[in-house]
Amino acid sequence: MERIERVNATALVVNSVKAAIQRGELKIGDKLPREYDMAQELGVGRSSLREGIKILNAYGVVESRQGEGTYIVDNRAKNFFEFMGFLPSGENMVNFLELRRVIEVGNIVAIYDKLTEKDFETLERMVQKLCDDQFLEDYVEADKEFHNYLLSVSENPMVIQVNNMITAMRSELLNRLFQSETVLHDARSAHRQILEALKRRDREACVSTVLNHIDTTIAHVKNMY
Amino acid sequence: MERIERVNATALVVNSVKAAIQRGELKIGDKLPREYDMAQELGVGRSSLREGIKILNAYGVVESRQGEGTYIVDNRAKNFFEFMGFLPSGENMVNFLELRRVIEVGNIVAIYDKLTEKDFETLERMVQKLCDDQFLEDYVEADKEFHNYLLSVSENPMVIQVNNMITAMRSELLNRLFQSETVLHDARSAHRQILEALKRRDREACVSTVLNHIDTTIAHVKNMY
DNA sequence: GTTTATCAGACATCAGACCAATTTCAAATA
């Protein structure tokens, strides 16, 4: 662990860990040195080290387990919503999908006339993949890919980041949803319809198809809870 | 400060402060007791208290100044974006407004057919206010009110919360923007157009007018930087 | 072979001492 510019002891700890992760030196699952050793490495006291680790805990970057150690994790998405005061629950799942609907509709309006032939080819492959794939993990992957691609066209890192948070929360849900044959069928046809609307550069149809797609999902989720 | 259920010392501190804020016992600007006293009040050690305070600092709920004290603040919005890795800057202002555009467009599609006569009356008053008002602070207030009202119709706490974060970031920007007569004129006519589109329950027009409104703002901001 | 006891390792907490920044206020000064 490299010592970063010192403004104060606590920030030094936070930045050192962040930097080590950024450099790929620390990966998810890695165990940090024990508090005493790490404090010495960074040249700070154990209290200051702990204060830094507490902040990283709050950010969802590490997780400390008493008697065991402190590990690198990525609970940032979860903490993102917790940060806003929301815990995952049945009701919040619907709220959460509605937020997603808002973003996906808003995004498609922003990008519907910006897609190139190359984009269409890529999207075509993704839709095809969703139709061809045989295993649950593949559906989930293909579904995510399609939506993430549309978001990425915005070329707006903030929009993409917010979407990442939502996608991370959605993974678990998708795994359950795609166990239903109906949902899978809906998704296949919906993605194709969205793509067709995009190809026609028909904004109104884009909005309708995206809206429909997610509303269907919401209806399914409401049935689940 | 009331002692909350104790799972562990640090969480106790965090929850106690949060609860006191929720109860309105602590307001923005209030000063917390000095660390030693507060630790005794809550029955925890000073180190544990400090770890809790550090978490609240990370959340943007309090701010500690050496030699002075610890105060209740609300930097949650700022920290929210910092958490996502974004610092306020000229370029990020545009990204940030584009995120806002995505959300406002997505939201108007979600609510355009849900407004009642009463809603229209309220919105009408708000548009009128924006036109009548004479002072900068009033414009800014009226503009915020209009957009927040539309978001609130969604009745989705997550959407509203994300909007709150954005609104908080936007305040500073609006103060500068509304110093331009052109921007003010644009805003007045844009808000009226949006309201008219809503009254006609014309989704396509809603999307167009909202899109236009924020695109105009983005253009102005681009000129500013 | 399974269960239980013990022990080492690691985080959790507390207390005390000292450091550093800020504020306060009274004394010195112009």
Place this chain on the structure above:
DNA sequence: TATTTGAAATTGGTCTGATGTCTGATAAAC
């Protein structure tokens, strides 16, 4: 009198050592 200065008090920042508590592994008992 008004201003400057500087020392003391206040408060958060940091370090250290001792002790508590939880977990996992190993050894002992059955």
